[in-house]
Amino acid sequence: MRMTILAVDDEPIALDVLCRAIRKAVPDCALIPFTDPRAALDEVRRRPISPNAAFLDVEMFDLTGLELAKQLKDLYANVNIIFVTGHADYMGEAFYLHASGYILKPASPEAILTELDNLRRPVKDGRDGRLRVQCFGNFEVFLGEQPLNFARSKTKELFAYLVNRRGAVCTVRELAAVLWEDRSNSPAVQSHLRQLVKDLTDTLAAAGAPNVLLKGRGRLSVVPDAFSCDYYDFISGSIQAVNAYMGEYMAQYSWAEFMIAYFDKQ
Numbered sequence: 001m002r003m004t005i006l007a008v009d010d011e012p013i014a015l016d017v018l019c020r021a022i023r024k025a026v027p028d029c030a031l032i033p034f035t036d037p038r039a040a041l042d043e044v045r046r047r048p049i050s051p052n053a054a055f056l057d058v059e060m061f062d063l064t065g066l067e068l069a070k071q072l073k074d075l076y077a078n079v080n081i082i083f084v085t086g087h088a089d090y091m092g093e094a095f096y097l098h099a100s101g102y103i104l105k106p107a108s109p110e111a112i113l114t115e116l117d118n119l120r121r122p123v124k125d126g127r128d129g130r131l132r133v134q135c136f137g138n139f140e141v142f143l144g145e146q147p148l149n150f151a152r153s154k155t156k157e158l159f160a161y162l163v164n165r166r167g168a169v170c171t172v173r174e175l176a177a178v179l180w181e182d183r184s185n186s187p188a189v190q191s192h193l194r195q196l197v198k199d200l201t202d203t204l205a206a207a208g209a210p211n212v213l214l215k216g217r218g219r220l221s222v223v224p225d226a227f228s229c230d231y232y233d234f235i236s237g238s239i240q241a242v243n244a245y246m247g248e249y250m251a252q253y254s255w256a257e258f259m260i261a262y263f264d265k266q
Contacts, residue, residue: 003116004030004050008040008068009057009084018055018084018107025112037063041071045243051079053100053116055107058085069099075240080119131209133163135231136241139250143207154179154192155199159222160250162213164259166232167224175220178255234263242266 005022009015012035019033032051034040037060044051054072056065069081080100084107101115132142139160141148150156161178162170176185176193183189197220204212212226224232231249233241245263250256 003052005032006040006044006051006054006056006072006079007031007033008035008037008054008060008065010035010037010060011057014057014105017105021107021109021112022055024109026116037065037068041068044072044075046246050076053080053082053119055082055084055103055112058083058087075243077240078121080121082115131204131207131212131227133227133229133231135160135163135229135250136234136245137248138252139163139256148203148207150199150203152196152199155196155203157253158193158196159200160253161255162220162222163229163231164250164256165221166235167221169216169219169221172218172220181255234266 003026005026007015007018007022009018015033015035019031022029022031032040032043034043037056041063051072054069056068058065060068065083065085069083072079072081082101082103083099084103084105086105100120101118103111103115131148134140134142139156141150141156141159150159157179158175161175172190172193173185176183176189179193179196180189197215201210201213201215204210209226212222214221214223230241230244234245247260247264249259249263
């Protein structure tokens with residue numbers, strides 16, 4: 001599985017050494033480096049990066065690695081924190097924060113691999129987990145770290161609307177009115193909708209998530225507990241989800257605009 005790794009050190013040379021070691025240890029990772037810890041924090045708040053691991057220098061100007069680690073864990077409870085420093089004085093605080101590991105500078109590829117092979121929260125293959133649905137920003141669906149491929153854009157929009165309804169039963173007439181605002185609920189539209197439902201059913205089954213949809217005669221809904229969703233987490237009060245919301249919700253769909261007022265009131 002392709003890992004997403006955050007690397008933060010306010011010394012450019014030290015950051016370059018760290019990034020070289022990480023890239024050599026895991027060449028296919030998505031590496032996101034920062035020399036400014038506050039910029040790193042702002043970025044993960046602005047968009048749902050979902051880092052699997054964060055390699056943090058401990059002694060940084062303005063915001064220490066320990067402080068950054070605390071705030072990252074508030075945003076992403078399952079992130080593995082690995083401190084990288086020239087001193088061993090902070091190991092006690094690191095373990096208090098339930099850090100995954102501790103590396104002394106200069107970081108080597110071997111040390112990086114050792115820590116990644118022994119993560120406190122191992123990274124699981126997305127095929128063994130639930131789908132992850134992103135509603136903030138553009139609507140996207142992920143299997144692990146890979147976007148789920150929808151053969152038809154309308155199939156993806158159908159799923160988006162069902163997710164938006166949070167398990168409420170949607171009738172064929174309601175779905176047709178949303179997906180084709182300028183067309184009447186004709187036999188042709190109903191036939192097209194049946195094709196989309198079959199396409200969505202097949203897509204979810206191929207992704208190993210056949211239990212996400214609940215179908216009845218002329219009715220359709222999702223099972224909210226069958227996948228993770230930032231919108232649902234927001235409603236439940238998750239700090240990570242609340243911080244991830246930046247004023248956009250399913251931005252590619254005009255029918256989703258009415259939800260913005262709801263989020264802005266929270």
